Amino acid sequence: MSTGSLEYSPRRVGAMVRRYWYLLRSSWPRILDLIYWPTVQMLMWGFLQLYVSQSSSMFARAGGIFIGAVILWDVLFRGQLGFSISFLEEMYSHNLANLMMSPLRPVEFISALMIMSIIRLLIGMIPVSLLAIAFFGFNVWTLGFALAAFFANLILTSWSVGIFVAGLLLRNGMGAESMAWTIMFLFLPLTCVYYPVTVLPHWLQYVAWSLPPTYVFEGMRALVIDDVFRADLMIEAFAFNIVLFAAASLAFMALLHSARVQGSLLQGGE
């Protein structure tokens, strides 16, 4: 009855995406939740921008700098959350042993989580970007290729963090759940989402420049304030992302092996 190759299988990835899609569409509060908080954030920062721009010529000139920052921050934050929440669903439903016992390979599982993070992100971010046009006249889509470069770099970082958190959850069970919700907030001050890197103390700037999103937020400010697309920053961000993604994947495999040694997979998330 059974068929199928032993190698990477798009069919198995498709099965997992279908599983998460069924779950998402079964609950309208889950879908609403994807849109609600990004909308609140965008409105708050948008109105703050309006207020600040009344007394600052720099902010008046660089319309949308805060809105652009908050939209890109949400790509980073929601990208990781979309990845981690899909993974957590398996822990909540005690389904992990079923999956680990099935022919599903870790790389296929991770691929499905990446696809779901993009789907969840798009459900949340498209309405928010349209509301930003309606309320503040800020059209993030006019950034064109730059937006694609920003998005690609931020989503890569969010996947790396999501993969690492999934490894921690496999190894430590629900004791590591809070990491899934909070780990990205460490990036908020360090990647200089709302201010330039030069604001940080000198020593902390080295830390900031070792994180790929810092290049994206600096690049966004260069584009909005100076109307310059800094391709060099995007290339550097991509190089750091490759290193981060490789490190997260290695950490995940090591944590998965450790979970098999410690018997954590049997406990189904306890």
Next chain:
Amino acid sequence: MSETAIAVERLVKRYKGTTAVDGISFALPAGSITGLLGGNGAGKTTTIAMIMGLVVPTSGTVTVLGSQMPQERYRVLQRMNFESPYVDMPSRLTVWQNLSVFAQLYGVADIEARIASLAADLDLTEFLHRLNGKLSSGQKTRVSLAKALLNEPEVLLLDEPTASLDPDTADWVRGRLETYRRAHNATILLASHNMTEVERLCERVIIMKAGRIEDDDTPANLLTRHGRRTLEEVFLDVARGRAREAAQ
């Protein structure tokens, strides 16, 4: 002589100073049905988990259908399956959604037909479009059993498959397992606390205690050797007899 489906040799699992499984060995021929008996903490679940490749042994080897576990697990996982009441199916998906996702994971060729056939066999047809979370425990067990049989496994591992079921449903499940084993010449390893279940289903019984095999024979031979009428009495002899010896 029949081919060996599962071979366990000098298998040991230690967790931070605790020995869960302590040097056990056994071989199960293809098409056999074997009961793994033991009290809480005897090492049954850990043994099954090592056979599934979920847990890495400290030492020793496990071979399933000719592949070493867990190193070569992706060669055989498509030919195995398991069922346990302690591992759930997602509760917010319908029975059909859950089964079709797992069918796709296992590479089942005609998913619709396979689910319809299993639903008819396991009396699930009327529940197929109900959320898994809305089912009774008996219905959930049948869904888990359907999931375990989706890929027509050659090796089926069951961890207390009838725990928390009423006697009627439990008996019904045992009947289905017997039918499946006969029809597919499947190898079944069944961990259980339920002596009646083991007595009815199994042609061989392995009794574990504190990570070791205390006895291993057919139910009839165990009853004769121990001079008892039921496996429950044999089990109590093994558990308490050793305890008395230790006390003396």
